[in-house]
Amino acid sequence: MRILIVDDSSTMRRIIGNVVMQLGFSKESFDEAEDGLKAWKLLSEKSYDVILTDWNMPNMNGLELVKKIRSEGTHTKTPIIMITTEGGKGEVITALKAGVNNYIVKPFSAEVLKEKLDGVLKK
Amino acid sequence: MSMSQEEIEALMNGLDISEDEETTEEAQDETLSMEEIENLVSQSQDDNDESNNLSEDSSDDEEFDIDSLVNEFSNDENEESSEEISNDEIDDLINSNSLEVSNESLEDLVGVVNEIDSSSNDDTEDILGNDEELSLEEEIAKTESHSKNESDDHFKNWADNQINEGKIPIPAENDAKVVNQLTQVANDSEEKVSQIFDVLSSTLDTNNEIRGILAHTTEVLESQKKLMETLSVKFPNVNVFSSNLNEIQSLNGDIDNINNHLMNEDNQIFQAMELMQFNDINRQKIERVMSVIRKLSIYLNNLFEDEGSKEDIVVAKHIHGDDNEIVDGDDLEKLIDEFNKRV
Numbered sequence: 001m002r003i004l005i006v007d008d009s010s011t012m013r014r015i016i017g018n019v020v021m022q023l024g025f026s027k028e029s030f031d032e033a034e035d036g037l038k039a040w041k042l043l044s045e046k047s048y049d050v051i052l053t054d055w056n057m058p059n060m061n062g063l064e065l066v067k068k069i070r071s072e073g074t075h076t077k078t079p080i081i082m083i084t085t086e087g088g089k090g091e092v093i094t095a096l097k098a099g100v101n102n103y104i105v106k107p108f109s110a111e112v113l114k115e116k117l118d119g120v121l122k123k
Numbered sequence: 124m125s126m127s128q129e130e131i132e133a134l135m136n137g138l139d140i141s142e143d144e145e146t147t148e149e150a151q152d153e154t155l156s157m158e159e160i161e162n163l164v165s166q167s168q169d170d171n172d173e174s175n176n177l178s179e180d181s182s183d184d185e186e187f188d189i190d191s192l193v194n195e196f197s198n199d200e201n202e203e204s205s206e207e208i209s210n211d212e213i214d215d216l217i218n219s220n221s222l223e224v225s226n227e228s229l230e231d232l233v234g235v236v237n238e239i240d241s242s243s244n245d246d247t248e249d250i251l252g253n254d255e256e257l258s259l260e261e262e263i264a265k266t267e268s269h270s271k272n273e274s275d276d277h278f279k280n281w282a283d284n285q286i287n288e289g290k291i292p293i294p295a296e297n298d299a300k301v302v303n304q305l306t307q308v309a310n311d312s313e314e315k316v317s318q319i320f321d322v323l324s325s326t327l328d329t330n331n332e333i334r335g336i337l338a339h340t341t342e343v344l345e346s347q348k349k350l351m352e353t354l355s356v357k358f359p360n361v362n363v364f365s366s367n368l369n370e371i372q373s374l375n376g377d378i379d380n381i382n383n384h385l386m387n388e389d390n391q392i393f394q395a396m397e398l399m400q401f402n403d404i405n406r407q408k409i410e411r412v413m414s415v416i417r418k419l420s421i422y423l424n425n426l427f428e429d430e431g432s433k434e435d436i437v438v439a440k441h442i443h444g445d446d447n448e449i450v451d452g453d454d455l456e457k458l459i460d461e462f463n464k465r466v
Contacts (some may be wrong), residue, residue, distance in 0.1 A: 009403040011316045014324075015396055022393065058408065085407050096163060109399040110393060119161075 001121075002046065003030040005047055006039040006065065007051040007083070012106075016083065021112045023117065036060025043075050050120060051075070055084035055095070063098055070099035079120035083108065088101060305413050307408045314401040323392050328391075330385045337378050344378070345370050 003020055007013045013032045020030055031046070033039035035057045043051075051069065055062040062082055069121050079101045084091075087105040095103055101123075102116045214377055285291045293299045348371045355364035450458060 007311065007403075010312060010318060011399055012403045014317075015400060016319050018393070018396055041133065085404055092163070102161075106404060107397065109397060 001026065001029055001050075003047045004033065004039060004042060004048040004051045004053075005030055006028045006036065006051065006062065008034050008054060008057040010034075012054065012083075016113070019113045020117075022110055023114055038061065038063035039065055040073075043069065043073060048075065048078060050117065051078055051080045052083055053080060055082060055086050055091070063095060066095070066098045066100055079123070081113075081116050081120060083113075086087075118123070131395070267392055302413050304415055305409050305416075309409045312402055313406065316399055320399065322398065323396055327389060330389055334382065334385055337381060341375065341378055345373055347371055 003025065005013050005016050005020070005023050007016065013034075015031065017027070017030060019025060031042055031048075033042055036053075037059045039051075039053065040060065042048075053062040053065055060068075062084065066080055066082070069078065069080065074111045079098065080104045081104060082095050083104045083106060084095075085106045086092075086095075101120050104112055104116055129190055282291070286293055297303055348368065351364050351368040351371060354361070355368055443449055443451070
């Protein structure tokens with residue numbers, strides 16, 4: 001099982017990575033990217049089972065990344081969870097339409113991420 | 124307006140994409156709970172075909188609206204970025220304002236500097252007259268340095284006073300540039316939070332090491348416990364075996380307590396790590412403020428800019444009605460007469 005964590009905040013990447021490790025995954029089971037461009041590069045080099053991405057990032061934002069993943073490459077069916085501060089209804093609908101499988105608003109608890117991860121991994 | 128996870132879930136529970144497409148604009152400011160998101164996700168996936176059919180017709184319009192809106196925003200951003208003025212231009216603007224404001228103040232400054240010069244000249248004469256052992260060049264250098272320092276101090280005090288009185292603006296140096304400062308705060312905060320995270324991670328690692336040591340101790344104690352149990356059965360009259368057995372059971376209880384404490388401590392550290400999400404949220408708030416300041420800066424520059432082809436108009440220094448003294452009437456005639464007499 002391989003997970004890709006995409007967030008421009010190094011703190012957030014560590015927090016998410018920590019929760020992922022609490023779920024029983026090892027440190028080697030996930031990679032990190034600080035923006036959409038670097039994430040896309042990793043996605044073209046390796047295979048991932050889940051993608052956890054922020055929305056507001058420099059260079060390529062999370063929404064653009066989701067649209068790109070869904071339209072081209074080898075991860076068109078890979079589950080994507082968006083973890084972001086954008087909590088508006090319109091934003092959630094926009095993200096879901098772009099192809100996000102689930103949505104988490106920051107700040108979140110470890111339990112929420114666990115539930116969402118379990119949810120997308122079961123499907 | 125942002126929403127909590129619960130609000131998102133609650134809203135998403137009753138969310139039907141096809142119905143909401145008509146009211147998406149109204150819903151922009153509403154927030155969703157996590158349950159609503161869940162329901163929306165499950166609903167959109169379970170009724171995939173149906174929702175696709177329902178949404179295709181209307182979603183085209185909505186997607187078109189969103190795309191056009193996104194395009195508008197991106198165009199606006201591009202236009203704004205192209206209209207940004209350089210820091211040098213801002214500096215020039217601020218400097219020109221300060222010059223206009225502080226004409227009188229500059230005259231005061233000239234007076235102060237003249238005083239310093241005259242006093243430093245007096246000092247120089249005194250030194251030259253009294254101390255014949257020092258060479259002339261050394262004395263001149265020393266005096267110039269002394270007068271320069273005094274002059275700098277006087278100027279600094281004068282400038283500080285003028286700034287505090289609001290007569291001249293704060294110089295546009297790095298420590299006074301708002302966006303620069305906010306950027307620095309955001310970056311420093313990120314760096315410090317990362318360091319705090321390192322400390323917490325280190326504590327978690329230490330806890331894991333302690334847990335490993337305790338596991339090994341527990342194994343040894345278990346073997347000792349079995350040995351003591353066997354010995355106490357074989358030699359029931361030897362009290363030392365039974366007392367040692369009790370001691371080992373007590374130690375096992377202590378180890379369980381320590382493990383529980385470690386687990387609680389781990390949970391507290393995980394909670395602290397979760398709370399550190401505040402840094403990312405605050406950083407984004409700061410970025411929002413910086414964006415407003417940049418837009419405001421562009422707006423103000425647009426508001427005050429002129430075509431730039433006209434030369435600066437020469438402005439009158441003393442106009443009737445000003446607070447400063449105006450020479451007019453008899454005084455003016457008297458002044459002219461006196462001047463003519465001298466000539």
